[in-house]
Amino acid sequence: MSGFARRLAGFPWREFAADAFSRVFLIAQAVCAVHVVNAHVCSLAVVTGPSMLPSMNLAGDVVAVDRVSARLGRVASGDAVLLISPEDPRKPVVKRVLGMEGDAVTFLVDPGNSDESRTVVVPQGHVWVQGDNIYASRDSRHFGPIPYGLITGKVFCRSSMAMVCLVSLTLNF
Amino acid sequence: MRGPWSLLRGSLTGALIGVTINDRYASFVTVHGSSMLPTLECHPAKDRALVSRLCLDTRFGFSRGDVVLFRSPTDHRELMVKRLLALPGDWIQVPSAKEIRQVPEGHCWVEGDNADVSWDSRCYGPIPLGLMQGRVTHIVWPLNRIGRVERKMPEGRVMQR
Secondary structure (H helix, E strand, C coil): CHHHHHHHHHCCHHHHHHHHHHHHHHHHHHHHHHHHHHHHCEEEEEECCCCCCCCCCCCCEEEEEEHHHHHHCCCCCCCEEEEECCCCCCCEEEEEEEECCCCEEEEECCCCCCCCEEEEECCCCEEEEECCCHHHCCCHHHHCCEEHHHEEEEEEEEEEHHHHHHHHHHHHC | CHHHHHHHHHHHHHHHHHHHHHHHCEEEEECCCCCCCCCCCCCCCCCEEEEECHHHCCCCCCCCCCEEEEEECCEEEEEEEEEEEECCCCEEEECCCCEEEECCCCEEEEECCCCCCCCCHHHHCCEEHHHEEEEEEEEEECHHHCEECCCCCCCCCEECC
8 A cells, every 4th residue: 555655646746737737728729719710700611501502502512701801891782691590590591692771672572473572671780681592592581681790701712512522631641 | 039929929828718708608798878777887887797608509598587788780889788578489568569579480579677768679679589699697897786687577578488
């Protein structure tokens, strides 16, 4: 027993603790850096679904999202944006901005079945978003103009999933 | 010269950690208006409150009666503090319009405690939950007002889903 206690006492606890702390701190710094870049500078997102055809694939595309422009208010008509769905706060969706505040937006109410169109003026602080595929998109034509605060980023780069996988495999070998 | 570089690196690390904690765990907010009297005051000294960001995870854990921080629906740069009264699917009685409205899916109804001066859902309607930025849990300044911000619901105005 005394030999075991002597070995325990001889173990360099202080250096071990200092080493462990510095490693954990390094990992914490890396996690914080990743979070800051992801939330405030630039991020990647995977988009699926038919609402942005033909701009984006049905099966899945990887898009790069610029967070700085959205936060500074530099989003204009024609930009594809990543936003939080007003119908489900856990769901991020990609749509295109068709009208900023004050714009009058004219849209087809039911494009597959009738020619009826309606014009809406976008209120202050809101934007009108629509999917490129108006036949299969749930957007401002259904839930109305959305507050600008729901926009989390502006899409500036798009690549198919297959291309991203191919490139990352090539780079890793 | 190792002095300035290590200082720069240290402050960069501190900033990264500070921003992460501010975004994910807890933050502070200063109260500017009187729409939440008597819960939150701005005279004679502006109250400073602790905002918990833990409710913004995937479970989106807000309860009826919480005081919440959210982006204004009319100006995304402005943050507002009000009390959350109704969650999606609830029916809420709007006193001024003498009507009962149902809160749509993904939205919530917010009202200030000081009904006379508060500009809230009675004016701009229910707001999307995606605008939420946190839950106000405690007042931390001034010292004589330190304490929890309690959950409170007005009687007979909200019928839960």
